[in-house]
Amino acid sequence: MFVLEVFISGLLSGVMYSLVALGFVLIFKASGVFNFAQGAMVLLAALTFVRFIEMGIPLWLAAIMTFGVMIVLAIFIERFLLRPLVNQPLITLFMLTIGLNYFLEGLAQAVWDAEVHGLDIGIEDVPWVGLEQATGLLISMFDVISALIAMGLVIILSIVFNKTKVGRALRAVSNDHQAAMSVGIPLNRIWVIVWAMSGLVALVAGALWGTRLGVQFSLSIVALKALPVLILGGFNSIMGAIVAGLIIGASEKLGEVFLGPYVGGGIESFFPYVLAMMVLFWRPQGLFGDVIIERV
Amino acid sequence: MTKRKLFLTALAIGMMTAAVTETALAQDKKSDPNKEQFIPVLVYRTGPFAAGGTGIPGGMMDYFELLNQRDGGINGIKLVWEECDTAYKTDRGVECYERLKKNGAKGIPFIHPMSTGVAYALLERATKDKIPVVQIGYGRTDSSDGRVFPYSFPLLTNYWSQNSAKIRYMAQILGGEDKLKGVKIVNLHLKHPYGEETKPMLDAMAKRFGFEVTHIPVPWPGIDQKSLWLQIRQIKPDFVINRNWGVSCTVPLREAARIGFPRDRIIGVWWCGAEEDVIPAGKAAKGYITAAFHSVGTDSPVIQDMFEHVYGKMKGNVSASRVGSVFYNRGVVWGIISTEAIRLAQKKFGVGPVSGEQMQWAFENLELDAARIKELGAEGLVPEIKVSCFDHEGGGRVRFQQWDGKKWNMITDWIPSYAKMVRKMIEESAAKYAKDKGITPRNCAA
Numbered sequence: 173m174f175v176l177e178v179f180i181s182g183l184l185s186g187v188m189y190s191l192v193a194l195g196f197v198l199i200f201k202a203s204g205v206f207n208f209a210q211g212a213m214v215l216l217a218a219l220t221f222v223r224f225i226e227m228g229i230p231l232w233l234a235a236i237m238t239f240g241v242m243i244v245l246a247i248f249i250e251r252f253l254l255r256p257l258v259n260q261p262l263i264t265l266f267m268l269t270i271g272l273n274y275f276l277e278g279l280a281q282a283v284w285d286a287e288v289h290g291l292d293i294g295i296e297d298v299p300w301v302g303l304e305q306a307t308g309l310l311i312s313m314f315d316v317i318s319a320l321i322a323m324g325l326v327i328i329l330s331i332v333f334n335k336t337k338v339g340r341a342l343r344a345v346s347n348d349h350q351a352a353m354s355v356g357i358p359l360n361r362i363w364v365i366v367w368a369m370s371g372l373v374a375l376v377a378g379a380l381w382g383t384r385l386g387v388q389f390s391l392s393i394v395a396l397k398a399l400p401v402l403i404l405g406g407f408n409s410i411m412g413a414i415v416a417g418l419i420i421g422a423s424e425k426l427g428e429v430f431l432g433p434y435v436g437g438g439i440e441s442f443f444p445y446v447l448a449m450m451v452l453f454w455r456p457q458g459l460f461g462d463v464i465i466e467r468v
Numbered sequence: 469m470t471k472r473k474l475f476l477t478a479l480a481i482g483m484m485t486a487a488v489t490e491t492a493l494a495q496d497k498k499s500d501p502n503k504e505q506f507i508p509v510l511v512y513r514t515g516p517f518a519a520g521g522t523g524i525p526g527g528m529m530d531y532f533e534l535l536n537q538r539d540g541g542i543n544g545i546k547l548v549w550e551e552c553d554t555a556y557k558t559d560r561g562v563e564c565y566e567r568l569k570k571n572g573a574k575g576i577p578f579i580h581p582m583s584t585g586v587a588y589a590l591l592e593r594a595t596k597d598k599i600p601v602v603q604i605g606y607g608r609t610d611s612s613d614g615r616v617f618p619y620s621f622p623l624l625t626n627y628w629s630q631n632s633a634k635i636r637y638m639a640q641i642l643g644g645e646d647k648l649k650g651v652k653i654v655n656l657h658l659k660h661p662y663g664e665e666t667k668p669m670l671d672a673m674a675k676r677f678g679f680e681v682t683h684i685p686v687p688w689p690g691i692d693q694k695s696l697w698l699q700i701r702q703i704k705p706d707f708v709i710n711r712n713w714g715v716s717c718t719v720p721l722r723e724a725a726r727i728g729f730p731r732d733r734i735i736g737v738w739w740c741g742a743e744e745d746v747i748p749a750g751k752a753a754k755g756y757i758t759a760a761f762h763s764v765g766t767d768s769p770v771i772q773d774m775f776e777h778v779y780g781k782m783k784g785n786v787s788a789s790r791v792g793s794v795f796y797n798r799g800v801v802w803g804i805i806s807t808e809a810i811r812l813a814q815k816k817f818g819v820g821p822v823s824g825e826q827m828q829w830a831f832e833n834l835e836l837d838a839a840r841i842k843e844l845g846a847e848g849l850v851p852e853i854k855v856s857c858f859d860h861e862g863g864g865r866v867r868f869q870q871w872d873g874k875k876w877n878m879i880t881d882w883i884p885s886y887a888k889m890v891r892k893m894i895e896e897s898a899a900k901y902a903k904d905k906g907i908t909p910r911n912c913a914a
């Protein structure tokens with residue numbers, strides 16, 4: 173029973189990692205760039221959200237207003253950062269996101285503050301009593317609801333990417349900027365859409381993680397938890413992010429509980445990376461990533 | 469001349485004019501360095517530990533400001549200071565020290581490193597420079613042995629004293645030291661030198677009192693501790709020691725609530741005992757207990773003076789809403805200890821700015837008794853302290869506070885550490901350091 177409990181709590185943790193990983197995947201799918209600033213976007217979204225709530229704005233309206241801020245940010249990023257760098261090497265765009273990360277971290281704390289804020293979105297973080305009585309398993313209601321929210325987000329994003337015109341355009345842009353533009357796909361608008369969607373994911377991740385940890389700078393560190401998920405699942409697969417999140421979550425918890433005591437404990441922070449590296453030897457593109465075929 | 473050239477010329481002239489004006493104004497404002505005491509203030513205004521990195525220096529600078537505004541400084545010597553942001557990084561802390569150490573008429577009188585990592589990094593440098601490294605409530609524990617560490621001052625209470633007092637408090641809860649036998653304690657600590665520092669002390673105490681201690685390391689940053697708390701649930705401990713920092717202090721409270729572990733059986737280190745640690749945990753934090761070496765709230769006359777003389781004149785260094793909070797009051801305590809030592813140095817060496825070497829003497833001879841603390845308006849806020857060449861801690865007593873869901877309440881009086889046991893371990897560790905570094909300990913009796 174204990175093993176099962178560790179396994180399930182790992183899966184639920186993994187869903188929370190997937191939620192952050194999704195933001196990375198979206199940007200990567202649309203531009204082929206690893207967005208180093210995703211953690212900072214989570215921080216900015218959560219801080220904006222909590223400060224709006226502290227001003228007395230209702231939760232739902234604060235969420236909409238924060239999404240509005242993230243859309244404005246997306247427009248700013250496209251207009252002033254990405255547009256001047258169209259067709260530049262990907263490493264240039266990656267370096268740009270490193271700069272953006274530090275800019276957003278500083279901006280978020282300068283505009284709002286660097287203090288710790290409590291966030292209550294109305295979901296109790298207590299054991300699910302019915303499940304405990306029936307099975308003896310202690311699972312938090314908060315984790316279950318978070319997992320459902322993450323699943324819902326994945327389904328919506330999958331539909332957007334696979335079944336809509338915008339999704340096809342996103343995939344085309346991802347393959348080749350110039351070719352996409354030559355067939356009339358508005359690159360600028362696509363980039364705004366994808367950064368705004370990434371901002372929405374950051375808001376959901378920030379709200380859920382912020383409820384657990386408090387809204388504070390450490391939210392930007394949450395991104396560290398998403399990296400092994402991306403390596404394992406592949407940088408351009410939404411499904412990969414969710415499956416890899418589950419694998420990483422479950423394996424790190426099982427590893428910490430059952431292997432940790434033999435090596436002094438505290439292996440949770442690096443165990444997922446070891447696992448991800450092992451998968452890289454077997455599938456360099458990750459479990460669900462696209463195989464890259466270069467023709468000469 | 470083109471428009472562009474014209475614009476650039478005008479811009480250059482404007483900038484030169486501004487620079488000249490500023491220099492002239494600065495000359496006007498320049499005061500006599502022999503009438504000022506310069507103090508370096510290390511801060512970290514952003515990043516994961518910003519709550520402590522602003523609150524503590526804020527309280528300390530406010531106390532300096534209070535002395536300036538209310539008393540005209542210390543014996544007429546105004547306190548002036550400069551902030552340096554370390555971002556809680558050791559290399560930047562060392563850089564700040566090097567940049568500021570020669571400021572003031574006689575160099576800096578001391579430094580508060582604001583991090584155990586920076587304290588360790590500065591130990592040898594500062595000893596060479598003859599500048600006291602003051603660590604109140606943190607830092608290198610074995611440097612309490614002043615014979616080996618003449619310029620290190622882990623004042624009031626070091627980590628080992630704190631942990632031994634925690635065990636004494638647990639014994640009080642259980643109904644006596646004999647009741648500790650067979651008790652299970654989990655030491656949930658950051659996997660970091662700061663987190664590991666108390667393990668030898670707890671192991672020694674476990675041996676002495678017959679309790680069982682399990683050390684569970686929390687990998688940085690400690691934002692997800694589910695697996696650790698599932699292990700704790702298996703162990704079924706009587707107490708959990710929460711020895712973390714920043715966000716990793718908050719997470720255990722939520723995890724404990726999830727498995728139904730009573731919060732009043734979690735005893736935190738004082739670095740996990742601020743409002744910022746419990747408010748994000750919401751209801752899950754209610755009942756949580758931590759160690760403390762000073763009181764909280766705005767009741768003390770010295771804190772009341774802050775409102776009148778500092779915030780009333782718009783001279784505060786943090787938001788007024790933080791006055792009386794744990795980190796803020798801790799900063800005020802640091803300010804009181806530091807300035808009382810300056811006062812003592814002035815008494816011995818004459819009124820004026822004092823040097824690091826003079827302050828080393830002052831810290832080593834510092835004594836704050838109940839009468840002086842009352843005179844300072846800090847009754848209950850600051851514990852009594854008596855430092856010596858032999859003992860650079862000078863206190864060792866701890867209080868405990870409990871979160872009631874809205875505020876911290878003191879629930880014990882001062883509880884002493886197991887001083888003899890702590891001292892023995894300190895001397896052993898310091899002797900080893902002295903041997904490794906080829907240091908001949910001072911003879912304090914001489």
